[in-house]
Amino acid sequence: MSTIFEAIHARWAADTALVALVPAASFITGNVEVDSVDEPERPYVSLQATIGGAPEYTNLAKHADRSVRFLVFEDADDFDNLLAIVAAMEAAFDRASFTVDVDQTVLNTQQTGEAQYLQDDAGRWYAVVDFRITLRKTL
Numbered sequence: 001m002s003t004i005f006e007a008i009h010a011r012w013a014a015d016t017a018l019v020a021l022v023p024a025a026s027f028i029t030g031n032v033e034v035d036s037v038d039e040p041e042r043p044y045v046s047l048q049a050t051i052g053g054a055p056e057y058t059n060l061a062k063h064a065d066r067s068v069r070f071l072v073f074e075d076a077d078d079f080d081n082l083l084a085i086v087a088a089m090e091a092a093f094d095r096a097s098f099t100v101d102v103d104q105t106v107l108n109t110q111q112t113g114e115a116q117y118l119q120d121d122a123g124r125w126y127a128v129v130d131f132r133i134t135l136r137k138t139l
Contacts, residue, residue: 004066004133005029007100008047008093017088021081022072034073034122042124043078043085046071050130062137067112072127082116082125089129100135107134 013024026044033039050067070089074082094111113130 015092021085043074064135066133070129074125076123105136107136109133
């Protein structure tokens, strides 16, 4: 069974506009320790769950909502590229539907928030982009 995160990664990897801005290898899941030797080269994007673990379905409820957050990191001198990444993400994911696996389908994604922040002392911009995802159990 695929996870929603794997399906989002697959959708990212299949989108030529997104991959041109942030290669699939620079799109990761989970927390990144910024300002460490393990921090990826910018730009990069971190995908995180903000509400809920695995979707829970019952025989009465075939839909489940999840919230995910994309954190986009870019160098301080490349704000325009940060905005281009966010715009490409919105084009690929806002109001989208796609298959997770044979048991689950994303019926809809909806952007619920976005903000950009400059961290001058760290020499980077980062954007926070939140989405609500409605899943449907298909079997």
